[in-house]
Amino acid sequence: MAEGSMMKPLVSILTPVYNSEPYLDAFFQSILAQEYNEYELIVVNDGSTDSSEDIIRKYAERFKAIGKRFVYIKQENGGQAKALNAGFPYIRGEYFVWPDSDDILCPDNISAKVTYMISHPEVALGISWAEHIDEQGNHIELLKRAPSNPDNLFIDLLLSRNVQFCPGIYILKTAAFMKCYPNLRIDESRAGQNYQLLLPVAYRYNYGYIDKVLYKYVLHPSSHSNSDLDSEEVQLGRFQEHERLLSRLVEHFCNDQDLPLYLRMIRVHFNELYLRIAHSHRDRKRACNYFGQLVKLGGVSVKDAIYFISSMAGVALKG
Numbered sequence: 189m190a191e192g193s194m195m196k197p198l199v200s201i202l203t204p205v206y207n208s209e210p211y212l213d214a215f216f217q218s219i220l221a222q223e224y225n226e227y228e229l230i231v232v233n234d235g236s237t238d239s240s241e242d243i244i245r246k247y248a249e250r251f252k253a254i255g256k257r258f259v260y261i262k263q264e265n266g267g268q269a270k271a272l273n274a275g276f277p278y279i280r281g282e283y284f285v286w287p288d289s290d291d292i293l294c295p296d297n298i299s300a301k302v303t304y305m306i307s308h309p310e311v312a313l314g315i316s317w318a319e320h321i322d323e324q325g326n327h328i329e330l331l332k333r334a335p336s337n338p339d340n341l342f343i344d345l346l347l348s349r350n351v352q353f354c355p356g357i358y359i360l361k362t363a364a365f366m367k368c369y370p371n372l373r374i375d376e377s378r379a380g381q382n383y384q385l386l387l388p389v390a391y392r393y394n395y396g397y398i399d400k401v402l403y404k405y406v407l408h409p410s411s412h413s414n415s416d417l418d419s420e421e422v423q424l425g426r427f428q429e430h431e432r433l434l435s436r437l438v439e440h441f442c443n444d445q446d447l448p449l450y451l452r453m454i455r456v457h458f459n460e461l462y463l464r465i466a467h468s469h470r471d472r473k474r475a476c477n478y479f480g481q482l483v484k485l486g487g488v489s490v491k492d493a494i495y496f497i498s499s500m501a502g503v504a505l506k507g
Contacts, residue, residue: 196226197306199298200281200362203231203289204271209238211290211406216247218404224298228257230275231289235265269374269381276372279362286385287356292404301359304398312364312393313386315341316357318403331357331405335397342390345383346434346450347457353382356403360385364393368441379426380433387434388441420469424462431458456487463492467499475499 201219205212219229229251231244244260251258259278263271272286283305287293297316304314317332331352333341344350366372368388375384389395431454438450459481466474479496482488498505 197282200279200284208289218293232271234271311396313395314359316398316402354405
């Protein structure tokens with residue numbers, strides 16, 4: 189951070205880019221429109237095959253012309269986690285944000301976040317709201333976490349409930365991140381980078397809420413996130429990879445007293461998901477196996493029993 193009593197804290201904007209050519213102009217323009225002026229950009233081109241690089245280089249010159257540090261990194265395609273790892277060592281800001289390159293930051297995104305973090309020094313993670321919009325800018329829905337009482341972001345992350353994963357709503361203290369990941373590397377799984385950034389911070393530090401829309405999460409028709417989910421094997425494979433990632437994470441940073449509880453919680457949660465997937469595919473053998481795992485874990489709910497009985501009877505449940 190620059191010295192001087194009137195200087196504002198530097199914020200690092202770390203952004204992976206993969207074939208974002210149609211959206212990069214709007215993304216970079218939203219950064220140029222920020223009310224807050226003390227920021228730097230770290231852009232990681234994750235092996236784009238379109239014209240993303242040309243657009244990045246064009247804006248690199250524009251940001252440098254107004255005195256902004258702009259770090260450009262190019263790598264072979266390896267996924268968002270690998271791209272983030274490439275960028276972490278270049279972070280100089282007291283805080284950092286990691287928006288997607290196909291979304292839009294509201295003009296007060298950084299200013300509102302920094303104001304909140306300065307006024308709440310005990311907080312390591314700030315969480316705002318987002319507006320889900322289509323490519324024409326039409327409103328779809330408001331995306332926000334509704335804190336429970338008592339509030340436990342860590343457990344909600346483990347169970348994937350009441351959590352928004354559009355990354356542009358978050359701001360994180362760099363020092364807290366570095367204590368969680370002193371080697372500045374997260375697991376390079378093809379999924380789960382937001383979990384990896386949020387989970388250890390939610391476990392170890394205070395977090396707080398900025399009750400304002402600061403991000404536009406854009407629905408793109410070309411999104412491939414659900415393109416191959418019809419296959420039972422693909423569905424199970426994705427959740428199993430995520431279960432393994434969460435288990436590795438809690439084993440890494442949870443204390444010995446908490447670890448058995450959270451590992452069991454993860455196993456129960458995912459076996460419930462697997463049971464529902466098996467039911468939807470009329471897979472009695474797998475349904476029986478996953479229900480048996482829930483019995484062993486002592487985690488059978490009424491809904492689990494209904495799904496199991498329906499699977500054995502060949503009756504399809506809705507929802």
